[in-house]
Amino acid sequence: MTSPGTDAWTQGSFQPLDAWGAFFDVAQMRMFRLLSVLLVPAVAGAQVRQPPRRPAPAPKPATAPAPKPVAAPTPKIPLARITGEVFDSVAVAPLVEATVQFVEAENPQNVRSIRTDSIGLFVLDSMRVGTYLVGIIHEQVDRLGLENRIIQVNIEGSGDVSLSLGLPAPESILSQACGPTGEGQNRGAFMGVVRTARGAPLEGNARVRVQYLETIVTSSGVSRRFPSRFADAQPNGRFLMCGVPPEGTITTRAYAGTDSSGVVELPVPRHGLLVRDIIIANPERVAVTPTSPTERPRTLLKGTSRVRGVVRDTMGSPLVGARVSVPGTGVEGTSTNGGAFLFEGLPGGSWMVEARAVGFEPKRVAVDFIDGSESLAELRLDGIAPRLDTVRVQADRWSREMAAFEERKKQGGGYFIDDEQLNKRNALFVADIMRSTPGVTVSPGGQGGRDRVLMRGAAGAGACVPAVFLNGMNTPVPDGVLDNLVSSAEVRGVEVYTRTGSTPPQFQSRNGCGSIVIWTGQRRQRPDR
Numbered sequence: 349m350t351s352p353g354t355d356a357w358t359q360g361s362f363q364p365l366d367a368w369g370a371f372f373d374v375a376q377m378r379m380f381r382l383l384s385v386l387l388v389p390a391v392a393g394a395q396v397r398q399p400p401r402r403p404a405p406a407p408k409p410a411t412a413p414a415p416k417p418v419a420a421p422t423p424k425i426p427l428a429r430i431t432g433e434v435f436d437s438v439a440v441a442p443l444v445e446a447t448v449q450f451v452e453a454e455n456p457q458n459v460r461s462i463r464t465d466s467i468g469l470f471v472l473d474s475m476r477v478g479t480y481l482v483g484i485i486h487e488q489v490d491r492l493g494l495e496n497r498i499i500q501v502n503i504e505g506s507g508d509v510s511l512s513l514g515l516p517a518p519e520s521i522l523s524q525a526c527g528p529t530g531e532g533q534n535r536g537a538f539m540g541v542v543r544t545a546r547g548a549p550l551e552g553n554a555r556v557r558v559q560y561l562e563t564i565v566t567s568s569g570v571s572r573r574f575p576s577r578f579a580d581a582q583p584n585g586r587f588l589m590c591g592v593p594p595e596g597t598i599t600t601r602a603y604a605g606t607d608s609s610g611v612v613e614l615p616v617p618r619h620g621l622l623v624r625d626i627i628i629a630n631p632e633r634v635a636v637t638p639t640s641p642t643e644r645p646r647t648l649l650k651g652t653s654r655v656r657g658v659v660r661d662t663m664g665s666p667l668v669g670a671r672v673s674v675p676g677t678g679v680e681g682t683s684t685n686g687g688a689f690l691f692e693g694l695p696g697g698s699w700m701v702e703a704r705a706v707g708f709e710p711k712r713v714a715v716d717f718i719d720g721s722e723s724l725a726e727l728r729l730d731g732i733a734p735r736l737d738t739v740r741v742q743a744d745r746w747s748r749e750m751a752a753f754e755e756r757k758k759q760g761g762g763y764f765i766d767d768e769q770l771n772k773r774n775a776l777f778v779a780d781i782m783r784s785t786p787g788v789t790v791s792p793g794g795q796g797g798r799d800r801v802l803m804r805g806a807a808g809a810g811a812c813v814p815a816v817f818l819n820g821m822n823t824p825v826p827d828g829v830l831d832n833l834v835s836s837a838e839v840r841g842v843e844v845y846t847r848t849g850s851t852p853p854q855f856q857s858r859n860g861c862g863s864i865v866i867w868t869g870q871r872r873q874r875p876d877r
Contacts, residue, residue, distance in 0.1 A: 428503050430472040432511035434464050436488060438518050438623055442468025446486040448513065450501075453479040477503050484513065491540050491623050492521055493586070518621035526590035536592040536620035542585040542602045545629035545653065545696025546719045551605035554581035556626065557832060558589055560598045573821060574868055576833055594620035599835050602626040602698075603798075610676050610699035610776065611835035612714040627716045629696030636678070648678040649776060651695035653717035657725035659687040659703045667729065670705040675712075675837055676776030700837065703727040749820060753841050753867060761850035763787070765842040767871035778830040778866075781839060787846035787862065791828075800828035803846060803862045815857035817865045822857070834866060841867040 434443040444466055452458040462470045480501045489495055492515065503509060516524075522537055529535040542554040556579045564573065581587040581604075592598055595618050602609045607628040616622045631649040638646075659670040666687030673680035674694060683689045683703070696719045702712045708729035715725045757764040763786055775781045779799035782788050789811055791800045802811040813828040825833055843865035845851035855863045 426477040426506035427473075428475045428477055428506050428509045430470075430475055430503070430509050430511050432470050432472070432513060434468050434470070434484060435512070435514040436468075437515050438492065438521065438621055439488070443484070443486055443488065443515065444468055446484055446489075449483050449485065450475070450480045451483075452476065453481060453500075475503060475509075477506060479503075482513065484515075487541075488515070488623070491586070491625065492516075493525065493539075493588075494521075518617075518619040522621055525588055534591045534593045534620075536594040536596075536616050536622065537588065537590045538579075538592050538598065538600070538614075538616070538622045538624075539588045540586075540623055540625045542581050542587060542604060542626050542628060544607060545627050545651075545717060550581075550583075550585055551607060553583075554585055554587070554602060554604035554628070555579070556581060556587050556589065556600060556602045558592065558598050558600045559835065559838070560593055560596055562593075573819065574834060574838065578832075592616055592620075592622065594618060598622070599838055600626065601831075601835060602628050604628060606630045607697075609697040610674075611837045612698050612700055613712060613837070614714060624714075625698075625716075627696065627698045627718065629717075629719065631677075631695030631697070646678055646773070647776075647780060649676070649695040650693050651717070652720045653694040653696050653723065654690065654692040654721075655694060655701060655715060655717065655723045655725055656690045657688070657701065657727065659683045659689065659705070660726065660728050661708065662728065662730050664728070667703075667705050667708075670703050670708075670729070672701065672703050672727075673774065674699050674701055675774055676700075678774055680774070701725045701727065703729060705729055707732055750841065750867060750869070753843070756843065756852065761845070761852075763844040763846075765844075767840055770839060770841075770871060775836045778834060778836050778839060781836055781842060782830070782844075782864075785844055788844060788864075798829045798831050801830050801864070802828055812859070812861035814861045815855075815859050815863045817855050817863060819866075819868060820854065830864075830866070834868060838868040839866060840869040840871050843867075 432448070434446050434448060435441075436443045442464070444464060446464045446468070448462050448464065448470055450460040450472070458476070460472060460475065462472045464470045480503065481498050482501050483498050485495075489497070494515065499513075501511065522535065525539065526535075526537050538558060542550065542556065544550060558577050558579070559574050562573050562575060577589060577591075579587045579589040581602075594616055596616050597613055598616060599611060599613050601611045607630045609626050609628045612626070614622060614624060629651060631651050634648045634650050636646040636648055655674070657672075659667045659672065661667055666683075668683060668685060668687060670683040670687065671680065672683055672689045672691075674691065677695060677699065679691050679694060681689055681691060694717050696717050698714060698716050700712045701715050702710060704710045708731055711727045711729045713725060713727055715723050717723055753764075753766075756762070757766070765781065765785075770781065773781060777799065779790050779801055782801050783790050787803055789802045789804070791802055791811070801814070803814045804811065813826060816823050816825045816830065816833065818833060823833060843855070844862070845855060845865075846862040848856065848860075848862075851863055855865050857863060
């Protein structure tokens with residue numbers, strides 16, 4: 349037993365678990381009291397202050413996300429796809445390589461251009477619907493004087509649109525260019541542009557001479573004449589001559605300064621409007637010395653052009669051995685295998701290329717020679733139909749006037765140049781035909797640089813202008829320039845009378861300077877042609 353006050357832990361009889369439990373009981377009581385004082389008011393009037401609380405922030409109202417801006421729909425512009433064609437009503441063919449220009453009426457800065465293809469068609473995509481002013485740019489338009497012609501086209505709907513454009517009809521152009529035609533007047537016209545073979549501007553004012561056959565019926569009979577008419581070209585070379593006969597053939601030649609073309613034959617279409625340019629150049633003249641006493645002096649015209657071509661018969665088969673020439677230049681040759689021919693060193697300008705062969709009618713075509721370039725030509729010869737009545741054939745080929753020409757030639761009294769001599773000379777100008785003719789002087793100069801044909805006056809009174817008779821009709825030529833009266837290709841025969849005593853009465857004049865008689869028409873062919 350332990351005495352009171354003795355430490356039970358040291359006595360070894362203390363129960364640890366019970367002692368720790370009493371300790372924890374006392375501790376819990378003390379903690380309970382402390383908490384009661386702190387948390388519960390102990391006496392009346394006492395307050396227990398709690399720390400002020402901050403008011404909770406008011407909740408923010410929920411904000412809807414701002415909508416994203418939506419782009420306004422772009423208005424769709426209606427677009428069209430134009431498929432069109434351009435037709436040349438004069439040539440009755442598509443207008444190839446023409447520039448078609450569209451200018452929007454409301455916005456002139458909006459310009460669209462397109463070029464026609466090899467068959468005159470064009471396609472233009474993405475064209476705004478609206479009103480357009482349309483013009484056509486082409487050399488044919490310039491020839492016809494339609495460069496300022498503009499038409500209005502309204503494109504009203506999108507999608508595929510067809511458009512047909514064309515040049516005015518020949519009748520409309522004739523009416524606009526020449527005005528109304530009086531009774532008995534020819535309603536045809538010849539228009540085009542005079543150009544140089546070297547591509548340079550014209551040297552001086554260009555002039556175009558035109559001749560054609562006129563048949564005059566009077567109470568005394570029927571007569572024919574070949575009047576010469578002239579048209580002065582504008583500074584740009586454009587020319588117009590009204591009153592040529594439709595469905596006929598005209599002979600024309602152009603010149604400006606020292607440049608000139610050859611003499612070309614052009615058929616006038618049935619509708620009466622002939623449109624063609626004329627090329628001019630200044631050829632080099634080369635004198636050819638005769639190699640025999642019977643050969644006459646010749647003059648060749650030279651340049652830098654060349655022509656390649658072929659001669660065919662009516663069926664299209666090549667003709668070998670055909671005689672091919674360029675009348676007026678002194679150049680000639682023969683077609684070889686395949687009917688081909690090639691001439692080099694030709695003068696520039698518009699010229700005729702002629703082909704002849706036995707059993708075929710002669711054929712002549714107009715060809716433009718450009719300096720330094722090669723031109724192409726194809727000649728189709730028509731066969732001569734067999735005839736039994738040879739006497740009638742001879743009568744058809746020689747008129748009554750030419751029969752009289754042959755009779756006067758046999759009688760003498762003058763100097764005669766027949767069609768055989770003309771073919772040998774192959775002269776470019778009428779003045780060249782008259783060279784080396786006894787009693788005749790060819791003087792350089794004259795109108796447009798053309799040579800003048802003069803004679804010796806009576807009693808040696810110097811040079812003078814002879815009287816000229818064209819197809820038997822006295823035709824004054826005051827300046828002596830016979831090339832302004834007739835072309836060398838048309839001349840069929842020439843009579844020269846230098847003495848009044850030997851001049852037939854119908855060809856006499858009182859000018860005291862002799863007479864020159866010129867006959868025109870188709871020349872005879874040699875028996876071997």
